[in-house]
Amino acid sequence: MANSFAKVGGIVSVLAVFIAILMQRKGGHQDLNHEIPNILQSLQKAEKKVEVDASTRVAVGFGGCMDVFVDAIDLLDAMSIKPPCEPEHYNTIQNEKELAKGFLYFFQYGAAAERFIGNTTLFDNMVDTARSLKGFRTAMGGNAPVMANRFAMEGADVLLAVQSGPHFKKLLKPGVKMVGSDVDHSDIHLIMEYKTGEKWEQHTSPRANRYIVHSDHFNPTIQTLEPFMEAYKDFKPSLLVVGGLQMLDNFPFRSGERQARFDVLQNLLIDAASRKTLVHFEFASFVEESLVSDLMEYVLPYSDSVGMNEQELPNLLSFLKFNNITMISETYPRVATVLDQMRQVYQLLHKAHNKVSRLHIHTLAFQAIMTKQSSAWKNTMSAAAHASLTANRHICGTKFVDIAKSKVLLDESFSTTSDAKAASRVPFDPKRPVSCWEEDYGDGEMVLICISPNLVCTDVYQTAGGGDNISSAGLAYQI
Ligand SMILES: *[C@@H]1O[C@H](CO)[C@@H](O)[C@H](O)[C@H]1NC(C)=O
Numbered sequence: 123m124a125n126s127f128a129k130v131g132g133i134v135s136v137l138a139v140f141i142a143i144l145m146q147r148k149g150g151h152q153d154l155n156h157e158i159p160n161i162l163q164s165l166q167k168a169e170k171k172v173e174v175d176a177s178t179r180v181a182v183g184f185g186g187c188m189d190v191f192v193d194a195i196d197l198l199d200a201m202s203i204k205p206p207c208e209p210e211h212y213n214t215i216q217n218e219k220e221l222a223k224g225f226l227y228f229f230q231y232g233a234a235a236e237r238f239i240g241n242t243t244l245f246d247n248m249v250d251t252a253r254s255l256k257g258f259r260t261a262m263g264g265n266a267p268v269m270a271n272r273f274a275m276e277g278a279d280v281l282l283a284v285q286s287g288p289h290f291k292k293l294l295k296p297g298v299k300m301v302g303s304d305v306d307h308s309d310i311h312l313i314m315e316y317k318t319g320e321k322w323e324q325h326t327s328p329r330a331n332r333y334i335v336h337s338d339h340f341n342p343t344i345q346t347l348e349p350f351m352e353a354y355k356d357f358k359p360s361l362l363v364v365g366g367l368q369m370l371d372n373f374p375f376r377s378g379e380r381q382a383r384f385d386v387l388q389n390l391l392i393d394a395a396s397r398k399t400l401v402h403f404e405f406a407s408f409v410e411e412s413l414v415s416d417l418m419e420y421v422l423p424y425s426d427s428v429g430m431n432e433q434e435l436p437n438l439l440s441f442l443k444f445n446n447i448t449m450i451s452e453t454y455p456r457v458a459t460v461l462d463q464m465r466q467v468y469q470l471l472h473k474a475h476n477k478v479s480r481l482h483i484h485t486l487a488f489q490a491i492m493t494k495q496s497s498a499w500k501n502t503m504s505a506a507a508h509a510s511l512t513a514n515r516h517i518c519g520t521k522f523v524d525i526a527k528s529k530v531l532l533d534e535s536f537s538t539t540s541d542a543k544a545a546s547r548v549p550f551d552p553k554r555p556v557s558c559w560e561e562d563y564g565d566g567e568m569v570l571i572c573i574s575p576n577l578v579c580t581d582v583y584q585t586a587g588g589g590d591n592i593s594s595a596g597l598a599y600q601i
């Protein structure tokens with residue numbers, strides 16, 4: 123009903139809001155937690171509106187590994203690694219001192235990170251120590267297999283590019299077809315998890331998250347690319363998902379090797395476009411600027427959709443604007459902040475390649491999905507609701523959402539932009555928790571934006587793989 127004018131990056135955009143009533147409430151911070159039963163019921167209703175067609179085919183790349191989970195602080199204690207005087211960021215870790223400093227750098231912000239350990243002795247020590255600890259567990263890992271399983275659980279037919287061992291294969295859902303060579307073991311990724319408020323001596327983490335380390339030489343070179351390129355042509359997917367490219371980050375490639383792999387990947391994406399296959403790129407925690415630069419050249423020009431979390435969004439935006447990256451940003455960004463960054467990313471990508479038609483930002487507190495109205499993406503509202511519910515189920519490790527283990531972090535209303543002159547407030551309606559509206563970026567193309575609140579899991583089972591599950595859950599509803 124109401125509308126407002128948002129000046130976004132110099133372009134006037136009209137917000138036609140079709141949710142209930144827009145009103146500016148005066149101050150007051152109302153706790154929405156007593157509304158959780160209503161919110162849950164309404165999200166489930168929105169989720170049930172869509173059923174994934176059994177003829178939906180999705181091809182997912184690249185790579186996979188075995189994830190070894192351990193409590194980060196237990197592991198550091200068991201290895202007698204003490205907090206360093208100063209945190210410091212390292213692109214690759216060579217010894218215990220760098221591990222301590224590099225870990226603390228992210229732990230102090232509760233930010234997720236993934237690093238290559240160049241020292242195999244150190245890495246093997248860590249894995250051996252992890253195996254001796256209570257709470258140690260393993261799971262199938264890597265973005266692609268998690269996404270593939272999620273698509274299969276949603277009811278789609280899936281082709282997965284992964285090289286793997288026999289133990290790994292048993293963890294794939296029926297309905298996932300594999301391409302890639304057999305190996306006798308899968309590479310290990312060590313997931314050092316920590317909880318909200320967990321202490322490492324005098325340091326406290328502001329939120330639950332994980333620091334991932336690996337010493338993997340197979341995945342960074344995307345060995346599955348060639349067999350995948352052959353298989354996907356016969357498979358004829360309607361969606362091609364590209365993930366796991368952060369494995370290339372700070373990997374010690376031979377001269378020209380990375381470039382050669384990107385050339386092959388680019389050919390695949392060009393071929394996909396010629397077959398009208400939609401391409402989704404799952405962004406990740408990238409720190410190497412030249413790698414992000416390669417992604418800009420070889421991957422983003424061919425990506426119809428991009429998925430990422432609240433840390434990766436400002437990172438991508440910074441690169442699009444300034445050619446540099448920001449390692450750490452707000453842990454709990456406001457909706458307005460995320461929306462402003464999304465608008466800029468969308469417009470900059472649109473201007474550069476005129477290819478992007480969907481962005482999905484998964485944050486701890488909410489899901490934000492933006493789709494171009496004339497694009498092939500369907501059911502944006504239900505997809506956002508489904509993504510929210512998947513986040514709770516994944517992080518709690520349960521099939522059903524437990525109200526007693528859920529909380530809402532969003533306020534009773536949110537602002538559509540940080541620009542005070544253009545902002546309008548969207549009230550949060552527990553009976554219609556997903557707010558959607560259209561915006562016009564002045565090129566004759568409307569985009570639809572939906573914000574869905576998360577029922578944040580308060581009893582964390584795992585955070586790793588969350589983004590992959592959530593992103594695929596959203597995508598499965600949109601094709
Ligand atoms: C590799 O790690 C081991 C075990 O922590 C350590 O003894 C060794 O000094 C490290 N090597 C280098 C080159 O830092």
Ligand SMILES: *[C@@H]1O[C@H](CO)[C@@H](O)[C@H](O)[C@H]1NC(C)=O
Nearest residue numbers: 440443444445446447448449
């Ligand atoms: C990136 O570059 C911009 C413009 O030069 C600068 O303002 C910003 O501080 C830089 N960010 C980082 C993280 O270096």
Ligand SMILES: *[C@@H]1O[C@H](CO)[C@@H](O)[C@H](O)[C@H]1NC(C)=O
Nearest residue numbers: 267268271272512515516591
């Ligand atoms: C997330 O993905 C993993 C691996 O595919 C799966 O075991 C788990 O059940 C998924 N979580 C949800 C909520 O679907």
